[in-house]
Amino acid sequence: MHLRKQSYWVLIALLSLALILSACSGSKNNGASNTAPSDEAEQSSNTTSASAFPRTIEAANGKIEIAKKPERVAVVHWGYADSILLFDLKSAALALPFTEKSSALHTDSYKPYVDKLGELVIVGENTTVNMEALLSYKPDLIIAGNAINAEITDQLEKIATTVVIDEAVTDIWSNWQALVTKFGDILGQEDVAKQYIDNYNANLQTAKEKLAKVEGTVAFIQVRNNAVWLGGTKYLTQYYGSGLGLKAPTDPAMEEGVELSLEGLSKLNPDHLFLGYFNYVDKSLPAMTDDWEKSAVWNSLNAVKNKQAYAINGELAMGYGPIGNSYGVQAVLEALE
Template sequence: MKKHSFVTLISAICLVILLSACGNNVGNGGTNTQPSASPEASAAAEQNGAANNGQQGEAAPKFPRTIKAANGDITIAEQPKKVAVVHWGYGDSLLLFNLESVGIALPFTEAQSVLHSESYKPYVDKVKELEIVGENTTVHMEGLLAYGPDLIIAGSSVNGEIAEQLEKIATTVVIDEAVTDVWSNWQALVTEFGHILGQEEVAEKYIADYNAKVQEAKEKLADVKGSVAFLQVRDNAVWLQGANYLKPYYEGMGLQAPEGDAQGEGAELSLEGLVALNPDHLFLGYFNYEDKSLSALTDEWEKSEVWSQLKAVQNKQVYAINGQLALGYGPIGNIYGVNAVLEALE
């Protein structure tokens, strides 16, 4: 009897253990998992999951965004609809982007500007409202105020003296011209504009297309022989454009600069200085290209016997281009220049 009772007790204990293990497996889906969360935690998790599912596939909102600028961390609350650039060298960078209303400051008067040129036409035509808020490098503060921008983009050097006034009109982003290298690296400036405007993809596409065009031009001009000089032609002065400044043409397209001390940074040039340079190919970047009523100093040079002795003149390798565009600081002018140089030398 004692032996039978002991066996019965052991069997009962084993049965209890077995039933307990089966119960845990059923509750845990047959896996060895952690204990179930509390009802409150489960409800919170469900709410979070629903919120995440609702956002799945949607792009994160682009605004508000904070820009690190020369005048501090600037928060742009909403997508700007009316944007003004008061730096006279930033205009064509702005026109690349998808904006219905823009205000632009110009390096010259509107009549002398390239806004009405064929190169600018596609960009100007897509803008519904374009206001001139400055001419001859001077910002018209009353005109800017009347335009009523949502956002102002300025330069740390060019607009430094009026920065506080600009900030009273609208949210103002001041770009450090030295850090961004606006005078010789428009790609960095366009990238910054894309970040400010929440249109990074526009900047990336334009830069990629431009770089592809430069590479194509370089391959087509690989057999060009001799030196190539670019002159900025004004009414009372001629300036040699240095290789350090015209990197898209020299480094980008593989052209050879003339020898000489001035060729790096460029310098004002006389006819005698041009004879000493004596390039094989000569590009005359006229600033009266759009308005022939203005004079050009080289018109007088071309009447001299000295001019006729230049290699480029004798070999018919002198080319006229729009100096405001090809020798300017911005992307629209630069792509015009690449195409013009390619057409001339190909």
């Protein structure tokens, strides 16, 4: 009888302990949805990402196996820099479209992405890759383009695992969403790619609805130090057509874009003119329109007379990448809303 009673109280104690532990666990879980992930959760996320490897990628240079989660990623195609920064990387080496001093890396749009990197190394400018800097960086993965980096692909493959993206198939110059999706596949971060694309498309739709009543024509020009280029509707899809749906001037040059003289701009004579300055970051550089602005022709433009000419960062707003396009959509919305 004594043993039965003792067993009874032991059972009660165990049940009570189980209830207490369960309550504590439930309390922690209920609070987790309103707080940042714990270290344990982050470790779990990292483990999940690492478990996505090895993986095989279909690339322009064949089927490439990436053995483990890349920690040091070098992107040697200058047109890819914008897209790679979206992803969670500890270290990245980039080839930039222009010099580091005049690059978009220093803009407010890029800052959140640059700041989250533990290390950022510049290994090239435009089509020139600094092979010495690349070797010194010691990447474990290199991402390149089949056209831009054609002459050095063999050298790249000797340095580290190299994924060469077919620029035409991926349509990198007018479809950054496809490139970002490809990067997600390569890095095992498909969720990061999808989230950015979904958010961008939602913001684009909201902006389009807000600008539905904008009247008149809208043109975008790249303002460089020695030339001015009209942005074509074929490439600036974020602003025209299925993008923001803005109305372009009626002119055959509008589809592909063309180098413009002041007289050519006067012929277009848009109601709204976005001046995409390529010296937006580095004002020490000249702009072709500096002299134009002193002329009577310039001051006779509809957009100028009606104070509907807007200065924006041309490298970002008229570029090909997601960060630049996101900046551009927001800049256009703020100017026209």
